[in-house]
Amino acid sequence: MGWAMALLIWLHVVAAIAWIGESFYFVMLDNSLHPPDEAIAKQRGVFGELWAVHGGGFYHSQKYLVSPPRMPEDLHWSKWKSYVTWLSGFSLLIVMYLLQPGIYLIDPSVAALTPLTAAGAVLGFLLAGWLVYDTACRLLGARDLVLGIVIAAFVGVACYGSTHLFGAQAAFLIVGAMLGTIMTANVFFVIIPGQRKMVDALARGETPDPLPGKRGKQRSVHNTYFTLPVVFAMLSSHFSMLYGGRANWLALWLAMLGGALIRQYFVLRHTGRQDWKLPASAVAIFIGLIVAAAPAGRLGMAAPAEGAGAAVVKTAAIMPIIAARCAPCHAAHPRLMASAPAGIMFDTEAEIRGHAAVIEQQVVQVKAMPPGNVTHITKAERAAIGRWFDDGAK
Template sequence: MAEFFSSAWVPSAGLWMEWLQLLLRSLHVVVGIAWIGASFYFVWLDNHLEKPLDPELLRKGVDGELWAVHGGGFYNPQKYMLAPAGLPQRLHWFYWESYSTWLSGFALFVAIYLFQANTYLIDPRVQAWSTGVAVTLALSFFVVGWLVYDLLCRFVGIGNDAAEQLFKERLLGLLIACFIVFSSWLACQLFASRAAFLIIGAMLASIMSANVLMVIIPGQRKVIEAMRAGKLPDSMHGKRGKQRSVHNTYFTLPVLFAMLSNHYSSVYQAQHAWILLCLLMAAGAIIRLWFVQRHKGQQKPWPWFVASLCLAGGVVLSTHKPEVPAPKLVTLPEPVWNLVQLKCISCHQASQASKQVRLDDPTLVISQREAIYQQVVITRQMPFNNATGITEDERQLIANWFVESAQPPTKQ
């Protein structure tokens, strides 16, 4: 037992970080499923409610009801546009699913992208930011993203009749889409493309969670307070909350597409990665639109056609890689060469070249430096299963060499 608790058994900082990321990622996935599941369910429920035929229900203020069977039981949810006269003290709220998803996601973003900004956030070929500047810019996307979105919603407003409401919904949708496209382009000009994809997904997720925190829940609380005080609640709270809830449901699949796509280098390393990202998110929103229409009994084929075009365009774009300018004269420092000989050559030499990649000559190492950086530092897939025991300091050595080699040559 004494040997077990000796310093030899103390986990390294890298191991602690891996466990932290595993737990945060697992938590994020679980609570995200809960949030998306609740959101999808209530959208489905709203679109399947029917006007009650029972006069007693109408007298009580029931605006819609539905009968369902699940798990061996029957359910009869009823929707009141305004709270019933006998509002119960205990109400079930749906907001911690949203808050916990954002908090766990932000913690994961901090652990991976902010604490390791030089590795994951900064690409010297895009912008050679300092760590502080890169972190500040990344965080500003979340704050500014919400402020601009909220300003657009308040500026356009909500229509007083059906025709005006439809016009304003379409205008607002167009403005929000333009803002997202601009943000996608800007992120790809500032950060490593993989980080840019995640930042845009996280920006939209932050808007979704802020909608719950800043608009939907406060509005519901004000309505309940007014009803319990015997006052007539302001109907604008319900209209504004409904608007933001609808936006959230259309943001859901674009957020998932943006976050999942950053695991596939053929997507985020495309020549026009920001356009590809926009196409993926557009496909997600259109697919979600089809499901919402289907809930209402409107199964139109055009959303699938348009979504397929967006995805096909993404596939075409992913086949075109950006042109890399001729690099400056790159040297191979002795510590890096020694590291490659010690940790990599066993699987990448003339007699055994895994994936046809040889690293048994300094010139070959230099020519493969971008792939080495991607596999060792960014994706951390090499050495495979870390069979040769590369350390965090050694990964950083590779990162520093690549960053230095990517810098433009100094003028004499």
């Protein structure tokens, strides 16, 4: 299982880098084109061109809105990187969450789901996300601003729904998986079929219908705005200060909004426009999240230790709590994991005291551990750990 996860994660990341890199490149290329200088290029139907230097050579890219005078036999299609990214990511979702729902996926304090119900809810979440998004695109058509607002609101609803169905850590990733599913579905159901219709019509000597191309272009633009939010969600297991808070759905939605604003800045920059309000707004959002995620933050995302002022709690007193609630994963020979996550172990008093700050943050402040409260830690036990830390972890 460990090797399956390691290799799938590696494949998923490599495929995603290739897909996102190619997507970013074509967005840059599309927005950096200039009308051709040579009259003969215009006569051939060249819409725009770009000269670039890279790797010791010069490159001359040209774009045809319809087709070049001769359709090349070796035509590159941008699809398999997207498909491999989704297939590897879905496989990871199965291995890490659906096959072991009690660890990360199900949190009884959020929703009392059975393993089968939780797995069905995850699959339904991915499917419903695509159906709602695709319906909105078809109904609103070319009304891009309205459509963008609707999609942003829908993502907010998805963030709220996911964090009220699943364990917090899984909830963040599932929203990212939903957006990633939408991106790949755009490629599979809209972009590639539209391009095939265009190529087939040109091969028959017919004038292609422009509508599939316009739809494909719109979905491609949506994909580029989804990219940074999806990457944030995929890495969110490292952000316990966000997913462990009471307003975690809002934190996720705001972080995704910040990512979209940053992406918009670079999209405009490729056209020669510098709108510094976009990254400045993103920075303001993340500063707000940092402030709010601190203990007793304005959004209530984290709370101070309960029961302060009671008798001094020493390490010996909390060792049984750690042994029962934390050591099932964090030990030299854990029983819930193949190995201790991040190599952190709590077998000895010295190891517990050495990780006092991490324990207090994860268990008391953001309550991200134990994941899904799989070991059933109580509020009183969390409060005892908080008092132990406040008393100096002696």
